[in-house]
Amino acid sequence: MRLAFLVPPMMLLAACGQSEEKKDAPQISINAGDGKGGVQISSNKDGSGRIKIGGDGVGIDMKIPDFVDLDVAGDFDIDGVKLYPGSNVTTVNVDARDNGDSGDKATVELGFTSPAAPAKAADWMVAEFAKKNIQIQRAGDTLRGTTKDGDDFTIKFGADGANTKGDVTIIKS
Secondary structure, three states: OOOHHHHHHHHHOOOOOOOOOOOOOOOOEEEEEEEEEEEEEOOOOOOOOEEEEEOEEEEEEEEEOOOEEEEEEHHOOOOOOOOOOOEEEEEEEEEEEEEOOOOOHHHHEEEEEEEEOHHHHHHHHHHHHOOOOEEEEEEEEEEEEEOOOOEEEEEEEEOOOOEEEEEEHHHHH
């Protein structure tokens, strides 16, 4: 379980903000581990969640009443480039399970909404990446690039009425 070190901090984060009234929080899912065991952490839009830890001689499955109180949209960036202003992260999925293939990869997927049309939100992010000297390729309203650490990313912008509903995928290698 190469990501077992994440368990204590995640359990501490679970207690954050329990007395505060919850607003519409993003859904979060984290899966890490290998064939010998793993860690699964999840939360719902209301902030409630669950942590499961399993492995050789270990089995924990507990409810977490208030998973985390994090500003995911505010904290998220790719090499210093944030989502379009006013964007909200709706889902976070992290898959860092070791499936036995050669290579140590993790996939991070974020769903988001933005208060602008897809082309406008994509144009804004293209300009922000250019300010940071990050090379990206654009095909319509889809951006692709590689972070300074060598991680590949894709950002897709789709129409949601006059606004944007999009996805970010980062493959960490």
